[in-house]
Amino acid sequence: MCEDVSFFNFSIHKIISKEQSYLNQARIRLLYYGLFLVFIASGTLFISVYFQGQHLLAYTAGFLMLYVAVLFKALTYRPNWFRISHALLIAGTLINFSIVYVSLQTINIVTVQAVIVVIIFSYYMLGQTWGLVYSLLNTVPILFFLLIDYSNGYVIHIKPDKIDQATIIISLFANFILLIFIHSHLYTSFLKNIKQLKESGEEQAALNSKLEKAIEKAEKSTQAKSEFLSTMSHEIRTPLNAVIGMSNLLMMGSPRPEQKENLEILKFSANNLLAIVNDVLDFNKIESGKLVFENISFNLAELMNNVCGGQKLNAKEKGLEFTLNIDAKLNNKVFFGDPTRITQVVFNLVSNAIKFTTQGNVWVRVICLEDRHNKVTVKFSVRDTGIGIEEINRCRIFEPFTQESLTTTRQYGGTGLGLAIVKRLLDLQGLHLNVLSRIDEGSEFSFNMELPVSTAVIDEGTDTPSGETKQGGSTGLKVLIAEDNMVNVMLMKKLLSKWDIIPTIAENGERAVEFMQYGNFDIILMDLQMPVMNGFDAADEIRKMADPKKANVPIIALTASAMIDIKDKVFEAGMNDYVSKPFKPNELLEKIQSLVALV
Template identity: 75%
Template sequence: MCQKASFFNFSIYKILSKEQSVLDQARIRLLYYGFFLVFVASAALLTSVYFQGQMMLAYTSLFLMFSIIVLFKALTYKPNWLSISHVLLIVGTLLNVSIVYISLQSINIVTVQVVIIVIVFSYYMLGQKWGLIYSLLNTIPILLFLFIEHNYSYVIRIKPDKIDQSTIVISLFANFILLIFIHSHLYNAFIKNLKQLKESAYKQKALNQKLEKAIEKAEKSAHVQSEFLSTMSHEIRTPLNAVIGMSNLLMMGSPRPEQKENLEILKFSANNLLAIVNDVLDFNKIESGKLVFENVRFDLVELMYNICGGQMLKAHEKGLQFTLTVDNALKNKVFFGDPTRITQVVFNLVNNAIKFTPKGNVWVSVTSQEDRHNNLTVRFSIKDTGIGIKDSSLKNIFEPFTQESLATTREYGGTGLGLAIVKRLLELQGTHIEAISKIGEGSEFLFNMELSVSTEVIAAGMGKQAETAEEEGLKSLKVLIAEDNMVNVMLMKKLLSKWKIIPTIAENGERAVEFMQYGNFDIILMDLQMPVMNGFDATQEIRKMADPKKARIPIIALTASALVDIKDRVFRVGMNDYVSKPFKPDELLEKIQKLITLPGLNSSGISGHVL
């Protein structure tokens, strides 16, 4: 409906709008000009029958003229053509029946024409359903009248009017003009509408082609982005591996106090940079929909102490009181789930709590909510007495690249991805995180996680690594390292020398295959991106060797790449496991222990520093 029309409007242009379809505009025009034609015809009939003294027909014509005036005003004020068409057809039906049964008490060519006009008008204006209804409402009374007149002679007490030839001529002329106008006007509208549909089909086809090209371009862009992230990950994490690794090795060498302080600053900065890189890569992995959750055995209590151990030291260095509370009902239980992702969620929340708490306390609580034999609902709570969050910002903090304010970003740093990653990881596991906060009083983050529980019980101290490794078992280990980066080679040599291992170094995949052909090794640490021959191709060549022992040698992939499908590719080519750089030495040793069996190699003497 057009908003420009007022009650005193008489212009058709103010009741037409671009939002209306071609057919709707044609229907409004038909009513607008059709009312004029019907009014003129009714006036001519009124004049003819009045002077002949046919008063019932005169009143009928007068009523029709009045109805036309009211409907015309309604159309020019509020052009609801659908309702106006219904009213017009009802008036036409009543008048047609009254003329047949009362005014004329007979059927002639004029009444038949009126029925035809009603049928045509109802179908054009209202469609098949209402067209059929109004057609039956007009034809059934006419057929019933013919039946009564033929069998019983229709007679009522009211004397019928008699119309002369001039009245019939006027009626026929008006009806023919009206029929021609309806057909001509709407036929033209239908042709125009078909042309528009054809043009729309061509436009839609063109848009579909553009959309297909856009989708193809987006897919290529996503692939390029993934490749770019992989390259950047490799290029950034490789030197970070050297920086963090060298910092750890230097700190293990009993440095002077001032040297230790400098090394701690260097290590802290490198770890911060690594955390930013990891956040971006993890978020990309989540958004791409290719994140896969593991379902492995783990000890939740031990996991929580491992997560909060380093964070507790960080809190104490800042002067904060750190409290970890774990429900006794969770102890000595074997859980199934993804400990890596649980670590990521809890670490992010605890790290935030410490970061945004200048003084006071940080509490981490893990409690059993509901124990259903093989499933247990665990409630995690991370609470602090920090700066707090505004109510208006509570929803936004979980959006990517968002922090509460620019001032917060400048003061505390960060990418704004931590909480977004937490939310996405929990949502993918079917749970929701709740945030409660007050400015100046602190914040609390809570979430429930349903975990599968095994019926077996963990022995005391299960999973904790011993303080020292059995040197004799490590000495006998023959390790082949395929690595092209000389800094990483030096780091690996220094690390393995701490374990009394002298490794063999292959500077590329081709040399690694040659070493395997002429030598004997217990395990291979294989970098993936190397010149001449990469780690994937080298692994495939080794797996094809005739000697079964050499073909089945355990191979652990070492890479700084961030491609989301890198793990699948690693296992697809026949590698046994995967460690991402920079890695923790105890993580590497744990994977080695799983793949080989040597005397004395059943405990770890490796610290948890990142290399």
């Protein structure tokens, strides 16, 4: 309270502030004016009993007058009403005790009144607990005195003082004034406090109403943003699906060297655009708080080789030496975690290392720090000899849509989302990303991850080489394709013809249901956003068919949507799996073969 108040202050306005509650303000006022009244009353009593020769009462009144003056000065300098109230009540209790047992050696209306004043003051100032304590301290000694006086008569070797009628009148008048003042002052403050609470409650209700509206508006804004991103994603991914798909088809047709080079440039550019779209969508998913981490088994060594396989080619094209070192202790172990998110983190770190390194080396190391049989602590580090990062900018690089500087953005391109995604993915798992960097010497990003591990050993002889797909079992399959985009229809026809799969095209969901009613198919590839009837409704209608074989036909959703809960919606609609557009031909074929094999 009021630490800047001068020692010579006597004003009440300097020890009361608006930040204090009405009740505390009232308590300070009560002490301020109450101490002043007690000082006057004790001074008047001192004069009265002193000239009557009542020395014990005179000493008591004189002590009370000086004590009250000290408390008044303490209040106007450091207004700690709680401590001052205790000090005053302790003094009042001792004075009541001394008057009954020493000064008067009797109980009269004045002593009873003084006890009542102490009891009321203690409850108003300090609350129920301390009020009870001071009530007992003042009443028990009086009751004890009455018992002694009744049984044997109270006698000590000190002659009691005798007070005249004038002193009694002064004492009664002072006590009545104090009682009235305490009640009226505190009653008024209680009313103001109740009014303040009511006003605060009304203000809180108004704020809650505004907050609810703000939350509702924010939720609508978030939903609108998600729907916008989903729509834009669909509109961008759909033509990208055709561009990348046709590039794959043309490259599968043994093009001439110059054609192959042009196709690789086309595919590279399309994949770059797709990566930008995916970064924006992934960041939106992370920021929405709806990202769920998987806990599935995977081979870490194989995962790292797959992640870095394509990056080695990118590094080689720039003339960089790319080195991947995987600790031998991590080979042939089955780990549990989210390989997709690990891939995302490592891929972004390696991509950045290659992007910002013009000459020299890029090292990727995966080291086993601690092996505790069922858990392994793995350190992932990506180091380069690139441009480095100034220390002042090391926090900025993790902000979304931000790079170290405008010059960096112009020279190297990119959205500035890679490291933001990495940071947030690691933060969500409680992991810390360490950064070491020197300008023109390079940077190193590293993090430690604890992964559960199985005691099982991976059979290395069962893996299918990367890029090769077993096509056995797909020949002659009848596939119903529900797709309204003619470019995608043409792409699917050409792709499926290379796998000797027989396609039937339905231009919307309603036609797909009709085809299923009159024909038999091994599997359905269902686009989700179509006119007349969408893919969700079409799948629901097919699942309701009377023929069990038709009702249980495998359905793979083909979607360019980026809705966060699209996976859940697909499975809720009764579909078996989904593939995001643009899709990888091998991924689609593997899912077709696996689902058909289960029927």
